[in-house]
Amino acid sequence: MIEKILKNKYLSLVGKCADKLEYETCVVGGFVRDLILNKQSNDLDFVCVGSGIKLAQEVQVALGNGAKLDIFESYGTAHIQYEGVELEFVGARKEFYHRESRNPIVEDGTLFDDISRRDFTINNIAIRLNDGVFGEYVDYFNGQEDLKNGIIRT
Secondary structure, eight states, rough: OOOHHHHHHHHHHHHHHHHHTTTOOOETTTTHHHHTOOOOOOOOEESSSSOHHHHHHHHHHHHOOOEEEEEEEEGGGEEEETEEEEEEEEEEEEEEOOOOOOEEEEEEEOHHHHHHSSSOOGGGGEEOOOOTTTOOEOOOTTTHHHTTTTTOOO
């Protein structure tokens, strides 16, 4: 599996940018699920413990010309389109809800906080991108086992 991770130029590039900013960073979600299933995906979601917007800006600079950056300040997210690839960035966050509202109260959080708020266990699998831990899986909710067994669980 590490060979597939190393072949993806965006993962190492984002990891280097994250190291420069000293942000713990992972690729997470559908891209990781599809990688495990040997499916091609051009939609990568990154979560960092820090500012997702700052990380996206750093990645845009590293990619150079042709990298189109969209920033969504109110959500604390950013999106880059580059060579047919979609890169989404978010800072790790936790959400709280009041009974009378469907709108979350969002605060900065840890990697665990962010992964915990995601929909299905098979989409909660992450891969670390920082130097020294590059390629390590983060799977707090046994998503790899659920994927192997064909189980979709919230």
